[in-house]
Amino acid sequence: MPDKHEQAEQMRDDVPSTIARSDDKAVRTYKKTLESAEDTYGDGARAHRAAYASLKHTHEKVGDHWEPKEHKGPSDPQAAQGTPASVQQRRDTAQGVDANASKGHLDDVARRVGIENPENIDKGDLIDEIEKANARATAKARRT
Numbered sequence: 001m002p003d004k005h006e007q008a009e010q011m012r013d014d015v016p017s018t019i020a021r022s023d024d025k026a027v028r029t030y031k032k033t034l035e036s037a038e039d040t041y042g043d044g045a046r047a048h049r050a051a052y053a054s055l056k057h058t059h060e061k062v063g064d065h066w067e068p069k070e071h072k073g074p075s076d077p078q079a080a081q082g083t084p085a086s087v088q089q090r091r092d093t094a095q096g097v098d099a100n101a102s103k104g105h106l107d108d109v110a111r112r113v114g115i116e117n118p119e120n121i122d123k124g125d126l127i128d129e130i131e132k133a134n135a136r137a138t139a140k141a142r143r144t
Contacts, residue, residue, distance in 0.1 A: 004024060004028065005024050007024075007028060008024035008025075008027040008028050009024075011027050011028065011031040012027055014031060015027055015030050015031055015034075016030075017138075017141065017142060018061065018064060018065055018066060018138055018141075019055070019065075019066060021064055021065040021141065022059065022065045022066040022067070023066075023067070023068065025058070025059075025068065026055060026058075026059050026065075026066045026068075029054055029055050029058055029059070030051045030052070030054070030055045031051075033050060033051040033054035033055070034047055034048065034050070034051035036050075037050035037051055052096075053079055056074065056075040056076075056079050056096060056098075057072055057073060057074060057075070057079070058072055059096075060075060060096060060097060060098040060101070060109070061095065061096025061097060061134050062109055062112060062113065062134070063112070063113050063133070063134055063137035063138075064134070064137040064138045064140070064141035066096065069098055069101070070101070070105065071101075073100065074100065075093075075094060075096065075097070075098045075099060075100060076091075076092075076093050076094040076097075076098075076099040076100065077091050077092075077099075078091040078092065078093045079093070094127055094131065095131045095134065095135070096131075096134065097109075097127050097130045097131055097134065099127050103123050103126075106118070106123065106126050106127065106130065107119050107126070109130055110126055110129065110130055110133075113130060113133035113134060113137060114133055115129050115130065115133055
């Protein structure tokens with residue numbers, strides 16, 4: 001049986017590009033959850049939503065990839081609902097930004113993705129700005 005790194009390397013071609021650029025645990029978490037969700041829900045959007053929800057409990061999106069979070073748990077109000085509530089009552093997501101993180105942590109992430117003076121931006125607006133910066137970084141990475 002391959003070790004965890006070899007297992008993740010074998011999965012990289014089968015996951016979205018932002019996850020493929022992430023650490024081994026992110027790759028394994030997404031792929032294993034997706035496989036389990038496909039057994040339950042079939043191959044489709046619901047299975048992918050379940051895989052992203054699982055990933056968002058352990059990782060946050062920073063630029064064009066996912067990084068381990070300081071604290072495990074839901075990243076936004078949509079993720080906190082769980083199923084079936086999350087399907088029945090859709091809420092906006094933070095697109096992988098850990099909206100439940102401290103303002104200080106978000107300031108650090110913001111600086112890393114190129115946002116200047118994040119300490120002068122309120123938390124809600126900062127989350128939006130990080131989402132936009134992440135989207136730009138992902139688009140740039142996909143073009144290259």
